Amino acid sequence: MARNTERLAAGAPLLQVRDVAVQFQTIDGPVHAVEGVDLDLAAGETLAIVGESGSGKSTTAMAVIGLLPGNGKVTRGSIMFEGENLVGASEGVMRSIRGRSIGLVPQDPMSNLNPVAKIGTQIAETLLAHGLATRKDVDRKVVETLAAAGLPNAEDRAKQYPHEFSGGMRQRALIAIGLACDPKLLIADEPTSALDVTVQKTILDQLERMTSERGTALMLITHDLGLAAERASRVVVMNRGRIVEQGPARQILEDPQHPYTQALVKAAPSVAAVRLRPEAFRKPAPQPDIAPEIPSETAPDATAAAITEPRVTEPGAAAAAVDNIVEVEGLTKIYKIRGQKEDFAAVKDVSFAIPRGETVAIVGESGSGKTTTARMMLKIIEPTEGAIRFDGQDVATLKGRELREFRQRVQPIFQDPYSSLNPMFSIERIISEPLEFYKRGSSKERSARVRRLLDDVALPQTMLSRYPSELSGGQRQRVAIARALALSPDLIVCDEPVSALDVLVQDQVLTLLRDLQREYGLSYLFISHDLAVVRLISDYVCVMKDGALVEAASSEEIFTNPRDPYTRRLLASIPGNELDIAV
Secondary structure, three states: OOOOOOOOOOOOOOEEEEEEEEEEEEOOEEEEEEEEEEEEEOOOOEEEEEOOOOOOHHHHHHHHHOOOOOOEEEEEEEEEEOOEEOOOOOHHHHHHHEOOOEEEEOOOHHHHOOOOOOHHHHHHHHHHHOOOOOOOOHHHHHHHHHHHOOOOOHHHHOOOOHHHOOHHHHHHHHHHHHHOOOOOEEEEEOOOOOOOHHHHHHHHHHHHHHHHHHOOEEEEEEOOHHHHHHHOOEEEEEEOOEEEEEEEHHHHHHOOOOHHHHHHHHHOOOOOOOOOOOHHHOOOOOOOOOOOOOOOOOOOOHHHHHHHOOOOOOOOHHHHHOOEEEEEEEEEEEEOOOOOOOOEEEEEEEEEEEEOOOEEEEEOOOOOOHHHHHHHHOOOOOOOEEEEEEOOEEHHHOOHHHHHHHHHHEEEEOOOOOOOOOOOOOHHHHHHHHHHHOOOOOHHHHHHHHHHHHHHOOOOHHHHHOOHHHOOHHHHHHHHHHHHHOOOOOEEEEEOOOOOOOHHHHHHHHHHHHHHHHHHOOEEEEEEOOHHHHHHHOOEEEEEEOOEEEEEEEHHHHHHOOOOHHHHHHHHOOOOOOOOOOO
């Protein structure tokens, strides 16, 4: 294909997509993933494409950069970049454009960074491949690139491997690779979906600063409507491969016109939202032992004393005030680090209680200790100090039959529905496995129980013979919930159960958890870094930072009157938290 060497006309968009259709060839015939997409992106502009999984947003982006899977093909339309049609361009032409003119920041930093190559080596490969550095100066340019992406101690970081980086640091490394060649267009595909809100804000601020300074156009692929409204000048909404609405970001989010956009906005969690459970179903608000006393402003040490002082001071004292299914007192977990003199305290003197039939959420950034607390609750790891009492029994003393009973009454729902289900098992076997392990009922009774559980989580019984790979993310998480319910537990520990899901599916799963709690009287320990989700599901909230409990109170109190500066910072970091989004 002859390349168009004429200058882009003044005022013309950097990228023009016209009537583009993308088709995938499968064993069941062709699948039309994208149909008739039209969009423009000007130099220096940020455009957000939003929609649920399968809407075609990532497929559209991959068509622009020429990275569709082998069975995918643009069957119609044009993709004009700087006046040149990329549809039908040779692989040699696309290789010269990728990286140099169009950069990419993919979604999952762990699977998109080479685990056996140092970070600096991976950036150097990009610079050398496009002739932007020589062997002599490539090390210096690698350090400059990492520093520009906001990584401290860039020279040392360049010598490290991906597994030595946190999630936020890995994402910055991907941003550094995407911007290493100073592209005119950067495609960022869900660049912060797996990150905590404070890390997310840091990454987005850095990305915005770098693209602004360089005049780079940004195509942001996301399912987070608040993020889209806050960071983009225009929003494109996709559903089933088609654009259903597009326009100025705030206008689209504050006054959506299309029914699908309205459904997306309505489903999006917000810190301003009311709790999912209707007020009619709520019990009179108890005074659980998770809420510390509000310290006097004249007593600077009162906060620390209130937080670290155990909530349960006498055995049975809390139970007299409110029926707690779980009481945690002075919980501490210390790890010995090989080669270091000082031990690492993952959890420090944490105390709280879970009232029966209620939801207590633990929130905080990665490394705050929330998942370690959950693992101790599940007796996966043992605490160094402190006590966990479940229904009055000290969990640490449970052995034999008592431990087996405990494991049946406390069940987990893990974060990733893609890795928490055995890919070799059918859906029926996955759900029935706990029943078989604990010898619950006959084969016929177990089969009937599995079918009832599918009804409970609103899945058709035709899915019993399917495998996890044949289900969507939301369907897999429903299967995980059904498995957790199989043994009729009293407490379910939910570790980031919706963080990997789109807003519509997320809304469905949260509503399902609410309905199941009301029907079966379940208690939840809900672990999350997403305070907007926590607002919807929780009765009480514990905020953790660096292993310690910094604030604990009712959900209403945390979200309307946060006391600790760290809690206020978490709330302020939520994308779109100040927008007037229609609900």
